Amino acid sequence: MADDNDIFKKSEEFNQLINKQKAFLEELVKENEKLRYQVAQLKSQPHNNGLFREEIEVLRKRVESLELEKEELIQRYQQVEEENKDFAKRYVEIEEQNNNLANLYVASYQLHSTLDFQEVLHIVMEIVINLIGADTFSIMLLDEKSNELVVLASEGYDENTKFPNVRFGEGIIGQVAKSGEPYYINQATKSYPVDFEHPLACIPLKIKENVLGVININKLLVQKDAFTAVDYELFSMLAGHAATAIFSSKLYSQSERKLSTIQSFLDLLTTSQNQG
Template sequence: MSDPERPLQTRAEEFLTLFTKGAELTRELVHENAHLRRRLLQMQQQTRLAARDPADWERHRRDLLHRIEGLEGERKETLSRLEELEHENEEFARRQVEVEQENNSLASLYVASFQLHSTLDLEEVLRIVVEIVINLIGAERFVVYLVDDKTGILEPVASEGEPAEGLVRIPLGQGILGGAALARGATCRDATASEDPSAPIVCIPLRIEDRPLGAIAIYNLLQQKDCFTPLDHELFNLLAGHAATAIFSARLYAQSERKRNTMQGLLQLLTK
């Protein structure tokens, strides 16, 4: 084949391709046109039918209203359930805080009680009482008094933040502290009231049954603590009973030890 013939054939092929594409496009357009005609006819028919049958429209409307009503009901129910769940959630969170608080209190009470009964040495018991009052109650200035069995006078035996000259002996039943030592429970006044710094804000009587053993007088709290908590009141009760028992046991043990030593000494003298 000669060269001048080649472009003619190429052009013929291009024309054929173009023609084929044109034919395809035309077929697609005809198909689409037929589809649109059918849709138009369907819609015209629907409109005619609907217009002819208002009862059908009414039925549709009622169905839709019914459905809306149903959905409204569901929405209300869901909202109410959500509210219930929120309420339950709040209650659960509140309970959790309470349980946590209770756990904290129990831990502090357990530690205080465990420590008080961990020794039979009076000095050690008094040191533990001081530790509890500082670390668990948060007192800055306080005095622990024990009753002298012979004189019936409250003698200061341990203190914190109180100058030595401020430590005075108090007869049982006299004054605020003397009276509070005979009371059945802790005597408290407003921890923030500071009109008289010499008056204790709380007096905890130490007693076994009807026998007064002493008292703890707290004069002020650590600066970061502004009031007593429910746990503090539990600790006052614990100290009133358990500290008294621990002190009583330690004194008894010391007495029996002294007696035992005396007996041993006597025995050694006799057996020599």
């Protein structure tokens, strides 16, 4: 009986061992399956790598094109930056031109706003003071009979200053009148002494080639260091427009005087006839 029990026990143990082995084998089979699957996957890897490489290639090309785009954008940015600087420079130039035009327009408008000789002289002086910034200057006209330049108006000189007549062609002033070419000193003007016959600038007043007179500038206003670009434009404008305005107003005054004389003569004749 005891043997039967032992056998039963041993067969039970054997059964359990078999079952364990079975479970172990099943586990091995599963593991094998897993490994097979992984092997299959690994086997299919070269195909996947190909896809991956294609994607990488596409991305690499995209990166390259983006790099190119970036380079282009940087270049464009630099161009825009340059254009911007250019525009800023151009803006300043246009502002300057605008200032010049405003000055020239006003000066020209004022010069031709009257036919009164004294008023014209006054306007020329206003332009020289306010638009050019001259402190000490004179306006001289050519006396055709004596062939001398005579001061008609002046500003800023000492009370005792005497203005000698200048012979046509003599000295700086006479030479300017003769040649019709303006004379300028471009060095530091503040230290330049006030000397009537040695001006900082001498501008001929001329109609075509006929010089009527000159404007002599001997000193600039304290806040003005030297002549600027607009001053030369104004000088050029003054040379022509002031001369025309002065000439017209002189002609007008002469014709007014003649008209008045003729009128007086006619009145006298009429009175004589009425009395006779």
